[in-house]
Amino acid sequence: MDKKVIFSREEMYELNVERLKERGVELEAIAEIAYHQQSRYIPNVSFEVCLESVKKLLSLRDIFHIVQLGIEIDRMTEQGLFRSPIQDIMKADLGMFGIDEIIGLAVAQNYGAIGQTNFGDIDVNKPGIVAKLNSDGKGDKPECHTFLDDIVGAIAAAASTRVAQIMSEELAHKE
Numbered sequence: 001m002d003k004k005v006i007f008s009r010e011e012m013y014e015l016n017v018e019r020l021k022e023r024g025v026e027l028e029a030i031a032e033i034a035y036h037q038q039s040r041y042i043p044n045v046s047f048e049v050c051l052e053s054v055k056k057l058l059s060l061r062d063i064f065h066i067v068q069l070g071i072e073i074d075r076m077t078e079q080g081l082f083r084s085p086i087q088d089i090m091k092a093d094l095g096m097f098g099i100d101e102i103i104g105l106a107v108a109q110n111y112g113a114i115g116q117t118n119f120g121d122i123d124v125n126k127p128g129i130v131a132k133l134n135s136d137g138k139g140d141k142p143e144c145h146t147f148l149d150d151i152v153g154a155i156a157a158a159a160s161t162r163v164a165q166i167m168s169e170e171l172a173h174k175e
């Protein structure tokens with residue numbers, strides 16, 4: 001039988017939720033970052049809209065492929081399955097590696113310049129689950145989250161930007 005490679009949005013969403021959970025990431029923790037980022041600009045922003053945006057993003061095909069690939073690279077790095085030097089570079093989560101940030105930017109890019117600056121903010125300030133992933137994967141620890149911290153940060157940035165767009169649209173209809 002042929003292996004399944006095309007998934008519906010519901011299936012992609014479910015598979016992403018499952019994998020993220022396996023790696024210690026709950027959707028609420030991603031929505032939390034989006035919520036805090038947007039509440040600096042929109043005081044009445046709702047957590048529910050942030051969570052709904054995270055869920056929507058996790059059903060998109062591009063994001064599905066990125067989440068699934070990023071998590072597999074991290075897992076295989078934990079198991080030492082790559083060859084050196086890239087194995088050691090990814091395990092060390094070297095600041096100058098940069099490919100994890102390129103992937104993060106690719107996700108954030110779907111939400112334009114604001115999406116990218118929102119990702120930059122999260123990448124530099126490392127709020128909530130991003131800080132946890134980053135520190136849990138650093139040093140001599142067995143865990144590796146080199147790709148996942150950026151992917152999670154980028155989904156939070158994209159969700160936060162999407163919320164800003166929804167709020168602007170609502171405002172435009174009121175005026």
Ligand code: MG
Nearest residue numbers: 100146149150
């Ligand atoms: Mg990283």
